[in-house]
Amino acid sequence: MAxxxxxxxxxxxxxxxxxxxxxxxxxxFIREVLGLTGTHVGCDTSHCGACTVVLDGKTVKSCTxxxxxxxxxxxxxxxxxxxxxxxxxxxxGFKEEHGLQCGFCTPGMxxxxxxxxxxxxxxxxxxxxxxxxxNLCRCTGYQNIVKAxxxxxxxxxxxxxx
Amino acid sequence: xxxxxxxxxxxxxxxxxxxxxxxxxxRGNYVDDVHLPGMVYGQMVRSPYAHARLKSVNxxxxxxxxxxxxxxxxEDLAKANLAWMPTLYFDKQMVLATGKVLFQSQEVAFVxxxxxxxxxxxxxxxxxxxxxxPVLVDPHKATDPASPILREDREEKSNHIFHWEVxxxxxxxKAFQDAAVKANVHAVFQRCHPAPLETCGCVADFNSATGKxxxxxxxxxxxxxxxxxxxxxxxxxxNIRVVSxxxxxxxxxxxxxxxxxxxxxxxxxxxxxxxxxxETRSENLQSTGxxxxxxxxxxxxxxxxxxxxxxxxxxxxxxxxxxxxxxxSKFPAGLFSICTGAxxxxxxxxxxxxxxxxxxxxxxxxRCSFRVTEAxxxxxxxxxVLALDLKMDPVELRKKNFIRTDKFPYKSPLGWSFDSGNYExxxxxxxxxxxxxxxxxxxxxxxxxxxxxxxGVSSFVEIVGxxxxxxxxxxxxxxxxxxxxxxxxxxxxxxxxxxxxxxxxHETTYAQIVAQELGIPAADVVVEEGDTDTAPYGLGTYASRxxxxxxxxxxxxxxxxxxxxxxxxxxxxxxxxxDLDWEPGKFFVKGAPSKSKSIQDIAFAAxxxxxxxxxxxxxxxxxxxxxxxxxxxxxxxxxxxxxxxTGEVKVRRFVAVDDCGNVINPMIVDGxxxxxxxxxxxxAFMQQIDYDESxxxxxxxxxxxxxxxxxxxxxxxxxKTCTPSPHxxxxxxxxxxxPNVGSPAAFVNAVVDALSHLGVRHIDMPITPWKVWNVLKxxxxxx
Numbered sequence: 032m033a034x035x036x037x038x039x040x041x042x043x044x045x046x047x048x049x050x051x052x053x054x055x056x057x058x059x060f061i062r063e064v065l066g067l068t069g070t071h072v073g074c075d076t077s078h079c080g081a082c083t084v085v086l087d088g089k090t091v092k093s094c095t096x097x098x099x100x101x102x103x104x105x106x107x108x109x110x111x112x113x114x115x116x117x118x119x120x121x122x123x124g125f126k127e128e129h130g131l132q133c134g135f136c137t138p139g140m141x142x143x144x145x146x147x148x149x150x151x152x153x154x155x156x157x158x159x160x161x162x163x164x165x166n167l168c169r170c171t172g173y174q175n176i177v178k179a180x181x182x183x184x185x186x187x188x189x190x191x192x193x
Numbered sequence: 194x195x196x197x198x199x200x201x202x203x204x205x206x207x208x209x210x211x212x213x214x215x216x217x218x219x220r221g222n223y224v225d226d227v228h229l230p231g232m233v234y235g236q237m238v239r240s241p242y243a244h245a246r247l248k249s250v251n252x253x254x255x256x257x258x259x260x261x262x263x264x265x266x267x268e269d270l271a272k273a274n275l276a277w278m279p280t281l282y283f284d285k286q287m288v289l290a291t292g293k294v295l296f297q298s299q300e301v302a303f304v305x306x307x308x309x310x311x312x313x314x315x316x317x318x319x320x321x322x323x324x325x326x327p328v329l330v331d332p333h334k335a336t337d338p339a340s341p342i343l344r345e346d347r348e349e350k351s352n353h354i355f356h357w358e359v360x361x362x363x364x365x366x367k368a369f370q371d372a373a374v375k376a377n378v379h380a381v382f383q384r385c386h387p388a389p390l391e392t393c394g395c396v397a398d399f400n401s402a403t404g405k406x407x408x409x410x411x412x413x414x415x416x417x418x419x420x421x422x423x424x425x426x427x428x429x430x431x432n433i434r435v436v437s438x439x440x441x442x443x444x445x446x447x448x449x450x451x452x453x454x455x456x457x458x459x460x461x462x463x464x465x466x467x468x469x470x471x472e473t474r475s476e477n478l479q480s481t482g483x484x485x486x487x488x489x490x491x492x493x494x495x496x497x498x499x500x501x502x503x504x505x506x507x508x509x510x511x512x513x514x515x516x517x518x519x520x521x522s523k524f525p526a527g528l529f530s531i532c533t534g535a536x537x538x539x540x541x542x543x544x545x546x547x548x549x550x551x552x553x554x555x556x557x558x559x560r561c562s563f564r565v566t567e568a569x570x571x572x573x574x575x576x577x578v579l580a581l582d583l584k585m586d587p588v589e590l591r592k593k594n595f596i597r598t599d600k601f602p603y604k605s606p607l608g609w610s611f612d613s614g615n616y617e618x619x620x621x622x623x624x625x626x627x628x629x630x631x632x633x634x635x636x637x638x639x640x641x642x643x644x645x646x647x648x649g650v651s652s653f654v655e656i657v658g659x660x661x662x663x664x665x666x667x668x669x670x671x672x673x674x675x676x677x678x679x680x681x682x683x684x685x686x687x688x689x690x691x692x693x694x695x696x697x698x699h700e701t702t703y704a705q706i707v708a709q710e711l712g713i714p715a716a717d718v719v720v721e722e723g724d725t726d727t728a729p730y731g732l733g734t735y736a737s738r739x740x741x742x743x744x745x746x747x748x749x750x751x752x753x754x755x756x757x758x759x760x761x762x763x764x765x766x767x768x769x770x771x772d773l774d775w776e777p778g779k780f781f782v783k784g785a786p787s788k789s790k791s792i793q794d795i796a797f798a799a800x801x802x803x804x805x806x807x808x809x810x811x812x813x814x815x816x817x818x819x820x821x822x823x824x825x826x827x828x829x830x831x832x833x834x835x836x837x838x839t840g841e842v843k844v845r846r847f848v849a850v851d852d853c854g855n856v857i858n859p860m861i862v863d864g865x866x867x868x869x870x871x872x873x874x875x876x877a878f879m880q881q882i883d884y885d886e887s888x889x890x891x892x893x894x895x896x897x898x899x900x901x902x903x904x905x906x907x908x909x910x911x912x913k914t915c916t917p918s919p920h921x922x923x924x925x926x927x928x929x930x931x932p933n934v935g936s937p938a939a940f941v942n943a944v945v946d947a948l949s950h951l952g953v954r955h956i957d958m959p960i961t962p963w964k965v966w967n968v969l970k971x972x973x974x975x976x
Contacts, residue, residue, distance in 0.1 A: 062721035073392070073441075074473075076475075122217040125217050127216055129214060129861065131217065133391070133695055134215075134216030134439065135223065135442060137216050143573075160903040164902040167895075167900050169389055173902075177863060
């Protein structure tokens with residue numbers, strides 16, 4: 032076993048730190064060290080996107096990073112979407128537009144959509160489809176996920192939410 | 194059916210899903226989220242070879258690694274008589290290998306360690322010595338004398354598993370002799386894997402103080418699994434609790450019991466600690482229940498005007514190393530005999546032979562009611578080939594042969610009684626929606642310009658919702674299903690079910706059924722499934738059986754409650770029961786609607802003001818045995834354009850008209866159809882678990898087993914007709930699998946239609962650009 036390393040990460044606005052094995056995958060750090068189980072593991076080849084989180088403003092597949100690589104970074108997971116007890120427009124959109132079924136891909140989808148809307152306030156359908164193309168869903172056929180993101184984009188434009 | 198208000202939210206309302214709130218916050222509770230004090234981790238050691246003698250398994254180095262608690266081998270399990278376990282279909286399967294391995298990635302040893310990383314390290318340290326044996330990959334060679342006999346454990350020294358036939362062979366042969374036109378197609382429905390986004394896994398937690406074993410597991414059938422653990426493991430059933438938590442998609446993958454579950458249970462019993470086993474995606478694709486792998490030939494006999502007279506089907510089924518099919522015991526080929534389709538003709542004969550090969554075991558129903566997908570695909574392909582031979586439009590040929598509406602209930606030549614149908618109505622709606630005539634014209638013009646465009650039609654019929662119990666059982670357990678409703682004093686309710694949602698939205702739709710029948714708002718009804726200590730016994734969710742069976746049980750249980758509620762209402766209103774009328778939510782005195790008692794008033798009285806002679810409380814349970822199956826249907830039409838340069842097929846439009854009878858929640862039905870069509874698209878164009886000649890799996894990870902993203906997935910246009918089931922209490926039929934059953938033929942028919950003028954009659958799935966490009970090359974379209 033390699034020597035443990037101290038890692039400091041700001042997670043959903045809160046400073047967290049832990050001593051971890053250098054090989055610990057970021058997704059396992061999030062799920063098992065921090066206890067944030069909203070981030071899921073759906074594959075072992077970085078294809079499915081269920082583990083997607085936002086790291087310093089960009090989406091990463093947290094199964095593809097070692098925890099020490101996130102040292103000093105700001106990390107946002109699905110648990111950080113809700114603000115002041117209110118659902119994020121994306122969360123609302125997924126519910127209103129039936130953008131989820133089994134829910135397993137949903138946290139990753141939400142984070143990819145979140146990052147998309149940070150960079151593109153008025154995405155076209157094609158923009159959205161490309162924006163979530165790193166995330167697999169086996170239940171919805173994506174159509175209602177696209178609608179959910181459109182719902183959120185509309186709502187965020189009106190309300191000025193982030 | 195009485196309409197309920199949006200506040201009550203009964204049948205037909207697109208109410209938002211109750212389960213969504215936890216999932217959108219990342220607070221679902223999937224099996225890998227279960228974390229228990231003292232929990233340890235299991236890791237499987239798997240065979241790199243498809244067929245090999247197991248010479249030795251050396252666990253010493255692995256056991257010496259710090260943090261390793263146990264390494265279990267097949268020999269260890271053999272001492273407890275657990276090296277083999279029964280499959281769900283009259284066969285047995287090795288839990289951990291003894292003697293030899295029979296497929297690549299077969300389970301050889303199970304390592305348990307304090308954490309996942311140590312367990313994975315230790316698995317690498319298990320030294321296994323193999324001696325390679327000749328490999329059997331091609332099912333067509335299974336019965337060749339030169340092929341190795343795979344299953345040395347069986348008395349019968351043959352790779353042949355079963356022969357099954359149904360229908361009148363001599364009448365069918367005669368019809369073929371007399372036929373003016375005969376068309377045939379050989380179609381392989383390739384080996385696929387359901388690949389739900391969550392893989393399989395469990396946490397087995399044996400409490401040595403209480404003697405209770407709790408297994409949190411990805412199970413579509415928790416009650417049946419509990420019983421099987423009791424029967425096979427010898428653990429008293431009251432001491433087993435199976436909890437199926439939130440399930441990240443199932444699609445049939447989570448119906449069987451896998452070696453990993455058994456090993457985790459054995460490890461927990463041995464160590465007295467909770468043991469978690471979660472398979473990786475590669476393990477999931479390479480070792481758990483595959484689907485299809487049907488090598489089919491269909492022949493149609495017809496008159497010159499296109500009237501079909503007979504169908505003859507011969508099929509070879511590749512079951513891999515163990516027949517781990519999950520299907521009713523009287524049906525070795527499942528409900529494949531629905532292959533006569535939506536058409537009316539007197540003669541049919543169907544035979545299926547199952548064989549062993551050196552591939553992963555299975556034969557599960559991937560989003561389908563036991564081989565219905567294979568059947569629907571075959572007949573819809575065969576009808577298109579017949580149309581081609583007759584130079585007839587495939588729509589015209591279908592319409593000529595549809596079972597007419599006045600013929601229902603319709604007795605099919607292979608013995609099924611179709612409950613209801615109006616096939617032409619669904620077809621006509623689909624044709625109008627897509628603008629069929631104009632598209633055919635466009636196709637003609639395009640062909641003149643040398644462009645490739647095709648139209649594919651599929652008019653499928655399903656057979657779902659098993660029971661009835663007299664015909665259907667799984668491993669001996671009859672295929673009824675159940676619902677238990679308890680109404681609380683304040684008029685709110687809890688409803689517990691024998692089924693288990695994997696994303697279908699049961700927490701919402703069953704609540705809507707209660708709302709419909711009792712007038713209690715769906716928002717006030719909690720639905721619970723998956724905990725065998727609390728839910729009534731049931732066979733689980735697969736084969737589109739939740740709405741047809743447990744949905745019916747919910748309605749019947751609610752009606753039992755309403756009967757009692759009526760007695761209480763009569764007591765409260767001081768009238769006789771005959772004087773009362775019902776509307777959703779209240780009983781009122783006939784002719785005096787202001788004199789009424791709401792279901793909430795009645796519920797309160799059931800605990801506070803009970804009429805003499807009546808038991809307290811307001812609850813009921815129903816174990817529903819359906820009188821027949823249900824037969825959902827629809828017409829799908831697909832338009833494709835083919836890029837001549839690359840062979841890429843682009844789905845330009847897809848119209849799906851479904852008829853699943855009365856609908857509980859239109860929003861959820863639409864969502865089910867979107868998802869099923871996307872899986873159909875994946876099967877038609879991408880998904881395949883293939884093997885090379887050495888038995889190496891070629892689709893063993895998401896690198897090679899392709900799934901569509903949002904970019905490849907087209908926009909789905911959906912619509913519906915409504916032909917209620919005459920025997921279901923709510924007139925519903927079930928829908929989850931229709932789009933996956935009906936769509937592969939629509940995609941393939943469209944591609945073949947685009948190329949038919951070049952002499953193409955059939956292309957096997959998955960239709961990759963490479964395959965199409967080769968066809969174009971062969972036909973001289975590209976050089």
